[in-house]
Amino acid sequence: MLSLIGKRLMFAIPSLIGVVIVTFLLTRALPGDPAAYFAGPSADKQAIEEIRKKLGLDKPLIEQFFRYTADLAKGDFGNSLTTGQPVATEIRNRLPASAELTLLGLMVSVMIAIPLGILAATRPGSWIDHLCRVTTTAGVSLPVFFTGLVLVYVFYFRLGWSPAPLGRLDVFVSTPPNVTGFYLIDSLIARDWEAFRSAFNQLILPTATLAIFSLAPIARMTRASMLAILSSDFVRTARASGLSPRAVIVTYAFRNAMLPVITTLSMTFSFLLGANVLVEKVFAWPGIGSYAVEALISSDFAPVQGFVLTMAVMYVLINLIIDILYGVIDPRVRLEG
């Protein structure tokens, strides 16, 4: 097992180096001129040159790159110009916000999608199969920001059930002491019930939005893979041997159908983590996606590079976890590994 992990990590190193180089070059290739942007509205050419010098952008590209990698080696991602903070700190603060939301969204989604997929597969053509088809189609076809806005409109603006979409906590509730960065967990550790309730209430709508969106791939994949398994020989044998339908579906069929579902899950997770920008925008969520987009709009190099690098590392880690999970679920994978 350890050698497997080690091998996987070794494979990741070249791709990470590639990511560093490509993001560096890509951000430089962006059309904007950060010096002109940050010199402000009434700057003339000379003022812009002064800013350029201050930012080190007048140096040759190769020198900028070596300086950047040297800083990276020390764990310094540079400073964001738009927010004025060190990028490493910002990502550390913002990643848990995105991760908490995404994980919760995914959990809700799995709790609905997997039973839905299984039921649809066991009764193809029935009303539950149609329900599955309709919800998943609706889920993917509705853009996330639209679902988010509709939820805000109905549950906050019209009904007043949900709290104001103002980020992770109610404005007048103080933040629980930072342990994990996940407010739900941190407030439980601190036994701060008010913060817990506030964090939970704030999470409901964005979680629902994400869940609706990610429902589709998981439910579709569960259904498809269950259908394939259910028509296979060993299931027929199990049925013929008189096992209860429950034992056949849960113990034999479902476990075998899980591999592709797990793969889809990992892809959905990493996709959501980076792509829930719109949800973050709608709910004023201080997450990592909106951070990267804002940086991109203002040609702010450091955060964009930091974001891409963090995402690359996350992908590597998630893939590793998935590989390990494969081994747990399916012994054949373990042997080959």
Place this chain on the structure above:
Amino acid sequence: MKRRDFLKTATSAAAGAMVSGPAIFSSAKADARSETLLIVSESGPNNLDIHGVGTNVPGYEVSWNCYDRLIGHEMKAGPGGVPYYDRDKFKPELAEDMTISDMSATFKLRKNAKFHDGTPVTAKDVKWSLDRSVSVGGFPTFQMSAGSLKKPEQFVIVDDHTVRVDFATKDRLTIPDLAVIVPCVINSELVKKNATEKDPWGLEYTKMQTAGGGAYKVTKWTAGTEVILERNDDWVSGPMPKIKRVIWRMVPQAGNRRALLERGDADMSYELPYKDFQEIKANGKLDVVSLPFSNGIQYIGMNVTKPPFDNPKVRQAVAYALPYQKIVDAVLFGLANPMFGASADKSTEVAWPQPTKYNTDMAKAKALLAEAGYPNGFETTISFDLGFAVVNEPLCILVQESLGQIGIKTTINKIPGANWRTELNKKEMPLYTNVFSGWLDYPEYFFYWCYHGDNSVFNTMSYKSPEMDKLINGARMAAATGDKAAYDADVKGFVDLAFNDLPRIPLYQPYVNVAMQKNISGYQYWFHRRLDYRALVKA
């Protein structure tokens, strides 16, 4: 799993997701609420110090409220009775007295003024702060130079509580320039302690925290999320502000900002789309203040160095072909002052901005274009800043459609906000829309920036005319020496010339729109267009 079981779990899961109603406030929190102002806006500061590298406009708001300047402006009744800063009347802020002589101004500081950390404010701090503003480079230094404040030697310590500012030349803009946001007074000892060799002015330190003695201090700042400011109860440079605490949250989604206001959760917001402001105004649940930008104009600019726009007839043809009224109605929902269509017999005023006499007149436009040698029109591109796409995009589409009627085919070129400044600096775009507004509200200041042959960034048209330069320089001289007759003649002269030569076509004077709850009062309009918390009251 049976169907019934599934339904059971599904409904209970759904019910579980719906349990909570709105958060119930404890009574302590209700008190906090009544003394706290909750502001929501699209973007927040990136730096708490206006002297910093690339401090954005929201950062100006923090600086304005957390630092004192020597002097400020009095208020007068503006349009609709809303308090509006009085360009010509100054009032003491940190200085309790100002004496202006021929070539210098002397300021006596309040003896009981203290910084947030309790150290008294002395002349030394004032000099250090002013030295800093003219030395750090970039925007602050540039702004100071607009008032002929360029060298540290101009700031002299007379005694512990007296500072003299020497004038480099006679310039009417020197005193007003001391009342803008940049020349703020900073706690010099505190910042020096935190300065490094590489950063002698301590910009890194003041970026993250306020080191002033103003009416408010920042107690918490999470970049891109929120700023929390608390009142400085020891403030002596003005009447004690009523608001104890300001929570300023960034809500990127305009629709949500509106929902927050309409539900009564947020107290104030600006940066809402014009349509929302129009609707909020119409339904009357909230107070909306709409005031014209002082010394600001949205315009269509043309590059006068290259054909076809080097021909004044073509520029006039464009001016007659623009759909002015449609822009004001459909893009701005009426929230703008028209800068077109003055009656033909109206004489030029000594004022800026003022409307041109151009109107939409397609026949005339066609005739002028034929006269200029383009009877069948021509092709060109119209560019705009995507950072302000809410206004710029529909505006350009209307212009495109209208110019098409006289045969000018335009392609729309959208330029990302980050790139806009670079493009303006290149001065290559043939046709574009932009907005300019000057902090100092004087016609010659606007014209110096936008029409003078010194060719600043904002002379986006590369317009050069010796006659224009003579008039602008003349007006600046006349203003400095107080020669009213010559000043009036020069101002009228350059306005007329600008409207005849027409390198840029004024469209309208934009409005700053602020929406607030009915129980909020005391809003003041400032040249910087940001909020002054010191005057706000929550009933």
